[in-house]
Amino acid sequence: MVVVRGNKTGTLYMTSSYRDSIAVTNASITSSLWHCRLWHMSVKGMKELQSKGKLPKLKLIDHSLCEGCILGKQRRVSFSKVAREPKAKKLELVHTDMWGPAFVSSLGGSKYYVMFIDEDLSMQFHWYPASADARLGI
Structure with missing residues (x-):
């Protein structure tokens, strides 16, 4: 799987063009797994990646709410x-x-x-x- 291509400059990898450098292959697994791999990306974001051809083998983007997303959206409630x-x-x-x-x-x-x-x-x-x-x- 290639995520980003770039040239190493010192200790950093510099990309020349962000538009064409991101490519995700072998997307034949479930959308829930890709949701976790893409840092809990929203369904809307995953559909946008699919429309740009970055997830070509993923036919259906439909995943239920994962525990990490639910816990990440919780916040502390202040006292009265x-x-x-x-x-x-x-x-x-x-x-x-x-x-x-x-x-x-x-x-x-x-x-x-x-x-x-x-x-x-x-x-x-x-x-x-x-x-x-x-x-x-x-």
Whole structure:
């Protein structure tokens, strides 16, 4: 199969004419396989290649949606734009997370850290306990 012909210039292959240089042969396999080989080209694009004689042996271009095309068209959906009502008092809502154990101890000898985030103040407080079962001592 010849895809592109060109002359090597340094480390690049330069093509002289893009119109006549692309030729695909041995297209007697299914259109789904050619869809994957041509980087998940659309049916419209494959029909255009067929009309230009680049896929001469491919009689019918009809392939169902492949998993790669479906996954490639997915996108992340952002969170709701509606803001929730902030808490009115300090320490009314506190988020916490504990991380550890670390492979290497901190300078103070701790292998864990606990993070507290106050919803009202939007501030973070960190605590570095000596062990996972250490108490706050409040």
